[in-house]
Amino acid sequence: MDNENKPSAAARRQFLADTARMACGVGLLGLGLGLYARHARALPPAAIRPPGALPEAEFSAACIRCGMCVRDCPFDILHLAKPEEPMSTGTPYFVARQLPCEMCEDIPCVKACPTGALDHSLKDINKSKMGLAVLVDHETCLNFLGLRCDICYRVCPVIDKAITLDPQSNARTGRHTLFIPTVHSEHCTGCGKCEKACPTEVAAIKVLPLYMAKGQLSSHYRLGWVEKEKAGGSLVAPEVQHQYNMPEGMQYEHGKGLSGSSGAVPPAPTPAAPAALPKALQGSKL
Amino acid sequence: MNAILKTSPPRPGAEAVAAKGWLAAHKWLILRRCSQLGILLLFLVGPWFSLWIVKGNLNFSYTLSFLPLADPYVILQSLAARQVPEKLALIGAAIVLLFYLLVGGRAYCSWVCPVNLLTDFAYWLRVRLGIKGSAHISRPTRYWMLGMTLVAAAVSGSIAWEMLNPVSMLHRGLLFGLGLAWAVLLAVFLFDLFVMRHGWCGHLCPVGAFYSLVGKLSVLRVRLPARAACNDCMDCFAVCPEPQVIRPALKAIAGTPPMILEANCTNCGRCIDVCSKDVFAFGTRFNATVAPVTGVPQAAPK
């Protein structure tokens, strides 16, 4: 044995050189692979994960790319990413505009997942958050143009909760109402039925991954009206009654406008009229 | 074809064919191809004919909604990326681990892995085309690759190797759509054909490296009950994808019992096929103490 180690000097040097070469090669490959994998963790906006998917950073570690979810989806909406697609190869996704999630009540895709990459604690499909619908294009949405398309609203499986039609006055005509499709993130599951159904050439409403679609208020922001409701009353010092400095015999009451106590002053407007007018205009009427 | 064969030097195994007949000299090879193709077919009849005997792919599969099987190597990467899978995947991995502890770790390579069909074909073509010369990468490089994939998983926090792994590229590709995965597979094929003999499976593949670790302890072994009968034809070395594993057992180097104990033997059984002296046979790693005794009577008639 010892004799075999004799011609060591040169051989050992050769061995070390070989090892170093190999380690460098493998190391470089590893570096490339790691960067490639990190890069792929940014999910492209059109690719929506199945219901219950863990947040992307955890998902690419938990999903073993087995395709069980794909197989058990009765509507065949899921695909496994191919190597050329800009996401983790082999992970499941769907494209809402092609085939949206039908929100199966028993959620077979989640049940099929052996690893929990699709979280088994999701029991109610209405609680899933695959993404969030956003009315991305206010210029082409037919309802924004003043028509009554309403399709995204009608097809929504969580209609009236996830999506509502909020009336706004149509400034262009001055006398019509726009029914603005408005998505509520609390209830939208990101199923993509709205995006699929949008009749325009390119959908005006799109489901985006949550991280893209959802904004967040700064943590110190408070909504006054919410806080007030919570506290059951005003949070600042009691509102001080404003003192109006009026000519003699005249009085001004907030919300009602001017009134006079003598007959020389024109009578106060009928109560019906001011209610229909913005408050700011009520004074100038006189 | 025959004319070529006759004019060129006898191919390894010719002696065995003469001694045992073609079928006996190809028995394990045929069985192995049946196993590789059969397993692939079991997976394929699902998407092809909606005959769902097996669902999933080699990373995880569910057979007849009853038997979960998971690749322990991919589970290990998931753990390295700090995710603990649910029970079903863990049970599947345990079953697979136990199975390969019985039949030999790298039996995965020769009996299951679809890439082996590709690399074996590249090697066959390489010999046919008389392509000589081979790049030098040492065989233990695969263990560095194995380590690299685990580090990559830990650092990137994702199962990074799945982005490149030719094994899942091919298997998943056949079942769920290949996409550009063919390019990776073509690269492996060309590498094995032109650049390096047994390049991928014999030197680089971390999947094989992982299963070889299981194979260190596995039960089913190629034994050499008749090693004294060896006539040094070297046919086994010529056909073995990991020829370095044979010598210690065949030549009793450093008192090695007549049994291939090297972790990288793939239990392909090709050495059994091509040996005209029937030196090799499948057996278990136990009764190793009995082995020399079986060796003696073999040596006696010589």
Ligand code: SF4
């Ligand atoms: S909920 Fe139903 S339609 Fe949606 S992905 Fe899962 S299985 Fe498919």
Ligand code: SF4
């Ligand atoms: S079933 Fe789970 S682990 Fe398998 S591909 Fe789908 S999400 Fe990934």
Ligand code: SF4
């Ligand atoms: S994605 Fe669209 S259809 Fe689906 S829940 Fe959200 S708003 Fe409704």
Ligand code: SF4
């Ligand atoms: S070494 Fe890798 S590619 Fe080759 S047969 Fe084994 S697992 Fe498959």
Ligand code: SF4
């Ligand atoms: S020693 Fe025999 S069984 Fe093992 S890999 Fe080589 S040829 Fe195959």
